[in-house]
Amino acid sequence: MNYRIAARRVYWRWFGEVDLVGGPTLRMSGDAARWLREGEEVQLRIRGGAAGNLLDAEDYVLERAGRVHWPPFEREVEHARSGVYARTLYGYALRVREARFEQDYEAIAELEQYHYASDHETVAVWRCPDGRRVRASAKPRCRQGEGRLLDIRGSTPASRFLVMELAERKPFEPAIVAYLRLDPPLPAMHRRTPGGVERRIREEVFPADWFHPTFDVKDLLPEGRPWEEAAQRAIDRVRVAAARIARVVVHPDYRSDGLGARIVRLGLEWAVERGVPDGRRDKELVCTVAQMARYHPFFENAGFRYLWDTASGRPVLAYPLTDAAARRMRRFLQSDPYAVEHRGRLYRPRYGRVRGLAGPVVFHGVDKAYASDLDLEDLAPEVRGLLEAFGVRRRRIERRVLRGVKLRIEPGTVQLLWGVSGAGKTTLLRLLWDEMPDAGWVDVPEGRVEAYLPGVAEPAPGDEVLLERVARRLQDVPAAAELLGRMGLADAVLWRALPDQLSTGQRERFLLALLLAGRPDLLLVDEFAAHLDGPNARRLARALARLAREAGITLVVSSHREEVRAALEPDRIVYVGYGSVWSEPGH
DSSP, X not given: OEEEXXXXXXXXXXXXXXXXXXXXXXXXXXXXXTTOOTTOEEEEEEOTTOOSSEEOTTSEEEEEXXXXXXXXXXXXXXXXXXXXXXXXXXXXXXXXXXXXXXXXXXXXXXXXXTOTTOOOSSOEEEEOTTSOEEEESSOOEETTEEOEEEEETTOOTTOEXXXXXXXXXXXXXXXXXXXXXXXXXXXXXOEEETTEEETTHHHHHSOGGGTOSOOOOTTTGGGTOOHHHHHHHHHHHOOOSEEEEEEEEEOGGGGGGTHHXXXXXXXXXXXXXXXXXXXXXXXXXXXXXXXXXXXXXXHHHTTOEEEEEBTTSOEEEEEESSHHHHHHHHHHHHHSTTHHHHTTOOOOOOSOOOOOOSSOEEEEEEEEXXXXXEOOTTOOHHHHHHHHXXXXXXXXXXXXXXXXXXXXXXXXXXXXEEOSTTSSHHHHHHHHHTOOOSEEEEEOOSSOEEEEBTTTBOOOOOSSOHHHHHHHHHTOHHHHHHHHHHTTOOOTTGGGSOGGGSOHHHHHHHHHHHHHHTOOSEEEESSTTTTSOXXXXXXXXXXXXXXXXXXXXXXXXXXXXXXXXXXXXXXXXXXXXXXXXXXXXXX
16 A cells, blocks of 8 residues: 655664554664655555564565565575685584674674774763763773763764675674665765875765765754754655675675675675665666775675775775776776776785796605603602502603605695594604605705794784784785684784784784795695684685695695694695605595
8 A cells, every 4th residue: 555654763772663644654774764755655565464564574575666675675695615626625503694782783883893993982872771871892880870872983974884694694793794784875975096086986986876865964953953953854865876895794704605696696686686775766876085096805795896086095996887887987987098008906915926846856765753651659659559550660662653654745735634643644744744754855946935823833922912923023014914804803903912812813814914924835734724613614715725726835734623634725734743744645
């Protein structure tokens, strides 16, 4: 049935009500309610047996301008992570939907702490039961109970939020792992060039009415209206054919799994299907202004093209939703004197390739044994007495760990040493590092060797913050950020931490980044990911193997964890045990 909007009330972002002329009151999120204008015509379809003057959020479908306005946008997708041999290593069942519950916005506030561009020490404003407003990054405990989220700092009333949750998760995993914020276009945009500032650059490339009228309260506030009233009037004026991605934040533990590009692609679907943020026009273009796009490619991985820098020096990237937008972007990139130089590409990997080993590593009939003497001297009498009861007095333990080992490791390959604890994996790595065999010899071609052999060879973490320490060794700050991100430390806030402020697992990832900063030709890692949980070990193994192959690093890793074995996709697996080794293809 057709109705007109009589009134709307926004109590919280997650709760609002809309009255229909001659019809029921509809409950929906406040973010959805605020975009319905009084007098606007809508179509209501009541679900099932719902009836009465008040319809709950699950009881109806509301359309406007030929699009569904409520219930919110939602998609369920499978997100597979494949390896170098195109087989699926692992994946996620994801549900991506518009935020609608209070806990959604609380999760957004928690994730916002990890956003690269956050200018605020605290990211949210909360209201206590006594009416006080508190700025905090997590839900505060007020004198009379818990606070409730009032708003997320940096957002506007015109902001719409898309959240990504794990549809299938373990109890220790976060429910929401990413969010995207979609806003109307900025009121104005100028371009910085070597020759100065070009004003209103967007309108030179695209039609002006794609960006105007947009959300802008500046000309409304002088009228003396309260902020909330001015903001709602500004929302009522918005009618644009472009949208702006203002935030994409992924939980730090999941940033190496491509979830940023995935939620961006789904955000594009949201804009096409629902016409968000305003829902009043078909969308032609989605753009973003993102400084971090210089250092991470996920916008470009989602199909965005770099256009220009704003007058303040921030990159602008755009994605065409229609053929008309694609033609205009293509014409600009092919004709603009500055754009033809970058061709729409912004991010460029900085780490590059190493020199690489000149030839294979070869073990020639290698023997290695260890001996130790055990006695009861210097033991407490009660301990000595117990051991003597078992017949233990003095013993010389001799163990041949390796016998006549012949092994060939080709340059630029990923090799996994596999075996139970004590089988001899660490001994093989020590022989590659600096230990001498008892018999035979090991040929290691000339090249730079880096090793993480706990208790034997570890890089010094230093006393600088993480980014500075890695950058000092690498002599390249953007490449240092790239390395930290690829090793699972993608949180820019964490880059400012000191090594002694890291957890054990974070420290292990930092030390790997530090080793890679030495640009090794041969990298040795013992008991890889020993301090990481299964999912993080799997992500790190996949990332390290991919980087080693891209850079031409010969990688030799020891492990006995199945998830590491699968994610590394080693070129060869070297089985170690009972003094011998056996090598076979790893895939």
